[in-house]
Amino acid sequence: MRKVYLSFLGLGNTNPKAGELGYRKSIYGLNGTLSKETEFVQVAEMELLGGSEFDLVLIAATQKSYDAHFEKKLKPQMAEFGTEPHYLILDEDFTPEGQWKWFEKILAHIEPKDELIIDLTHGYRAISIIFSTAVNFLQKARNIKLNAVYYGVFELTGQYGYAPIVDMKDFYLINEWADGVSRLVEDADARKLAEAAEQTTDFQAGELNDPEVISTFDDLTNTIRNVDVNNVAAKASAALSLIRKKKETASETGKILLDLVIDKFATLSTGVPPSGRYDKDYFHVQLKIIELLLEHRLYMQAYTVMREFIASLVMIYFEQEGMKNKKRKKRRPTYGEAFVKLFQYPENEWKLSEYQQKYADRIMPFYEKMKEIGVESKLRGFSNQLADYRNGFDHAWTAKGGAKENIESFGKDCFQHLQEVMSLLESEKIL
Numbered sequence: 001m002r003k004v005y006l007s008f009l010g011l012g013n014t015n016p017k018a019g020e021l022g023y024r025k026s027i028y029g030l031n032g033t034l035s036k037e038t039e040f041v042q043v044a045e046m047e048l049l050g051g052s053e054f055d056l057v058l059i060a061a062t063q064k065s066y067d068a069h070f071e072k073k074l075k076p077q078m079a080e081f082g083t084e085p086h087y088l089i090l091d092e093d094f095t096p097e098g099q100w101k102w103f104e105k106i107l108a109h110i111e112p113k114d115e116l117i118i119d120l121t122h123g124y125r126a127i128s129i130i131f132s133t134a135v136n137f138l139q140k141a142r143n144i145k146l147n148a149v150y151y152g153v154f155e156l157t158g159q160y161g162y163a164p165i166v167d168m169k170d171f172y173l174i175n176e177w178a179d180g181v182s183r184l185v186e187d188a189d190a191r192k193l194a195e196a197a198e199q200t201t202d203f204q205a206g207e208l209n210d211p212e213v214i215s216t217f218d219d220l221t222n223t224i225r226n227v228d229v230n231n232v233a234a235k236a237s238a239a240l241s242l243i244r245k246k247k248e249t250a251s252e253t254g255k256i257l258l259d260l261v262i263d264k265f266a267t268l269s270t271g272v273p274p275s276g277r278y279d280k281d282y283f284h285v286q287l288k289i290i291e292l293l294l295e296h297r298l299y300m301q302a303y304t305v306m307r308e309f310i311a312s313l314v315m316i317y318f319e320q321e322g323m324k325n326k327k328r329k330k331r332r333p334t335y336g337e338a339f340v341k342l343f344q345y346p347e348n349e350w351k352l353s354e355y356q357q358k359y360a361d362r363i364m365p366f367y368e369k370m371k372e373i374g375v376e377s378k379l380r381g382f383s384n385q386l387a388d389y390r391n392g393f394d395h396a397w398t399a400k401g402g403a404k405e406n407i408e409s410f411g412k413d414c415f416q417h418l419q420e421v422m423s424l425l426e427s428e429k430i431l
Contacts, residue, residue, distance in 0.1 A: 002055035002111060003147075007042045007119035008127055009061040011068055022069070023122070027162040028152055034162055040069075041121045041152035041165065042085075043077045048165075049117070052082030058109055060088045060127070090127065102130050110138055115145045120168075121152040136175045146172060174253070181257045185264040187296050189221060216242050220265065224289065225298065233285045236268035268292070276325055278315035280431040283422060286312070290415050299407050300393040306414050307390050310343065310379060311336030313421075316430060317366035335359050342367055343376065343383040373428045375421050382414050 012023040028035045028044035035044035042059065051057065057078070061070060070087055078085050088109065090102050110116070118135070120128045138144045149168040157163045183189045220235045222228075240262060247258045268288050286309045293302035314335050315328065323331070338359035341352065352360055360367075370376045389404060389411075397404075404410070425431045 002114045003053060003117075004110065004114045005045070005049075005054045005057045005117050005119075006106070006109075007045075007059055008122055008131075009042075009059050009065045009069055009074065010122040011062075011065045012039075012122075022073075024154070026152075026154055026157050028165050029160065029162040030150075030165040038077065040074055040077060041119060041150075041163075042074065043081070044152070045117075045119060045150065045165065046078050046081040046083045050081070051078060054083065054117075056109070057083050057085045058088055059085050060090055060106065062092050063089055064092075099130055102127065103134055106131065106134055107138070110142055110144060112142045113144065114142065115147050117148045117150070118146075119150040119152070121150070121154075132172070135172055139175070140179075178257075181260055184217060184221065185260050189225075210246070213242060213246065217261075224268075224292065225301065232268055232289055233281070236265050240266060276328070278312055278319050278328070280426065283309065283312070283425075283431065287415075287419060287422060290418070294408075294411050294415060297408070299411055302411055302415075303386065303390045303393060306386060306411075306418060307340065309418055310383060310386075311340045313370075313375075313425075314339035314363055314366060316425070317363060335363055339363055339367070340383065340387070343379040344387055345384065346380070369430070373424055373430070375424050378417050378421055378424070382417055385410070386414055 023039040025037050025039045027037050028041055028048070030045070030048045033048055035047045038044050038047075046057070059070065059074065066087060066089060070085075075085055086109075088105055090105065091098055093099075093101065116135075116138070118131070120131070135146060135149075139146065146169055149172060150165050151168055152163050152165045154163045216239045220232075220239045223232050223235045243258050243261055247255055247262075250258055268285060286305060290302055290305050290309070293299075293305060312332065315332055318327070318331055318335070338352070338356050341356065342350070342360060345351070367376070370379070389407065392404065422431075
């Protein structure tokens, strides 16, 4: 793991006395320590940080700024602090192709897991913009650690008696927060948010940088990814309640990020306390979970919930009779599995064991009602294939010669059929 220092060398301004390009001398201050007087902030930083501590000191320059300053002034002055700087010549080409060349020239010198300190004080024209993009890319592609992003505020010399060097690293961490929220809403994964919280101070995205918020998100996303369908609504309601409370006093940045989360997970909350019954709210949440899992390409989990949806329909019949929680837990695995099998094959091909037949006989009135309102024909059209795909996931497709190519499209078709089933159940006042 190398420690790398990267800075940019411009031309400076024309000295009216000497008639040559350069920078005015100043004393620089960093974290309460002052440098010797120097015209180059890079020299001051080598003094204050310890130039010999770096494995690579890289100065990016144009040919003009290199010729004006590097060999004659900058290099020998940095050598006084144990530093042998390397240089990188950037072409003065502002076309999109030229900007991309700048980007790639810098990338070529950065290795995986480097610890990076950057100084942007004398950044050449748009180079700071280019490198800000490069930093974000390097954090993702090379897993670099950004230790500091310095800027020497020469304009404040008169106010302080020296030019303060400020660290702008925390601002670059906004990319980490944006990535964390994106991962949360796109992949139902809260881990990136937790990583961002570990790196940032409380003032930055403080609404999200809260252990309670991170823990709540983690609890919700684990519930979704683990297909804990009976607890998703409660977890979503708890998370959204906390987020809305945080939003009341949120910063503008925080509001934008929190709104993304609210928009994503609001549909998982029923808005009322979970009843514990297999009612309309329960099945609507199931559909929202299926939609979310398909959107996140969590296909194994999505197929699991779709099969669960079909099996759970039989519990509507028992809810109509009246039922306590103890019986709900006992009946769902037995009658639900028998109910699914009734739709996997045509009636003349039913092959039920004596054990299964006993449960099938009990729920036959409800099955006949499903035939009457058109639910049976819709479920029979895809239930067997749905079960086949789900079994494929269960056994890692080893018995199928490989995964099906239409997992995504067939999953969306099944979801549409289940939505149609739900509409029928509601229109016929079954739910």
